[in-house]
Amino acid sequence: MASQPAENVAEALLKRAHSPDTAGTIFRERVKQRPLLLRPSSPDPKRDARSKRQYDRLQKSKKQRKSTNNKPKPLSAKQKRALCIYEIPKEQQKYAIYEPLHLMWCAYMREILNLGVSEGKRTYVDANSAGPVLVGADYHGALVEVVRSRCASRVGRKGIVVKDTKFTFEVVTMKDELKILPKEHSVFRFEVPFERKQEEGGEGGGIEDRVVGRRPLCFEIHGSQFETRAPDRANRKFRMHFDPDL
Known part of the structure; x- marks a missing residue:
């Protein structure tokens, strides 16, 4: 015999303040059937001027970090010796x-x-x-x-x-x-x-x-x-x- 599901905490609290029928109606309409609204993690840059400025600054900082990371590192003294940069050719x-x-x-x-x-x-x-x-x-x-x-x-x-x-x-x-x-x-x-x-x-x-x-x-x-x-x-x-x- 399957066990009955445990009563929801919100429904139990509503039954303390309301009658069983009223508590069931409120729980069904306000909790179970309430729509879940989703929005992106970052604001839409086209929504207002402030959001657009924040978005532009973020993109600019990303671009600067990317350009800095792609900059080649200078050669070390060991690499310069290996490449013979400062040696005068025989000819x-x-x-x-x-x-x-x-x-x-x-x-x-x-x-x-x-x-x-x-x-x-x-x-x-x-x-x-x-x-x-x-x-x-x-x-x-x-x-x-x-x-x-x-x-x-x-x-x-x-x-x-x-x-x-x-x-x-x-x-x-x-x-x-x-x-x-x-x-x-x-x-x-x-x-x-x-x-x-x-x-x-x-x-x-x-x-x-x-x-x-x-x-x-x-x-x-x-x-x-x-x-x-x-x-x-x-x-x-x-x-x-x-x-x-x-």
Whole structure:
């Protein structure tokens, strides 16, 4: 024999306040037969202006998040080394390729040191005036030579700087070889020639270039004091002091 279904709680409460017939009618019309109205979880954007603005802001934020997530991440240092991004290809390790760069660098050094033969230019430099300038200068394109080093095999190596890293100078030699010269415990020498002067020729009245009868200025820098990246070194302040290592 099937058990009778338990009485609904709402119907039992209605019977306490009303007669059984009235309670049954109210329960049937107000509870069992009451329509269930469904609406979307978000308001219709076309219903009013406020809902439309909220909907537009929501769509805009979703679009921004989507565009941000699709942005590629920068390569890590390990990935850059694996892809050889900063390595110079073998076919570009030619001394003749970087000779114009060296000429540009010489003009750059003459400009920052204010050297020249024209009026208002200097023909000599001293440590107090040239020291701070040389410390913050860019050496990409400089023709450097190792004159002293704790490692005897490095002495005499000479080439044009193609990469100035934190701890090394990468140079291309006249034999079209790429050499890495550590800065630590090494002294580098480079020269800055004076500018050329144009003078009128003889009978032909032409203009010829001749180098001013002055020897180029020769500088020596201690690599241990240049163990910083080139962009960081340009904004850094150095103090003159004696280096006891060399």
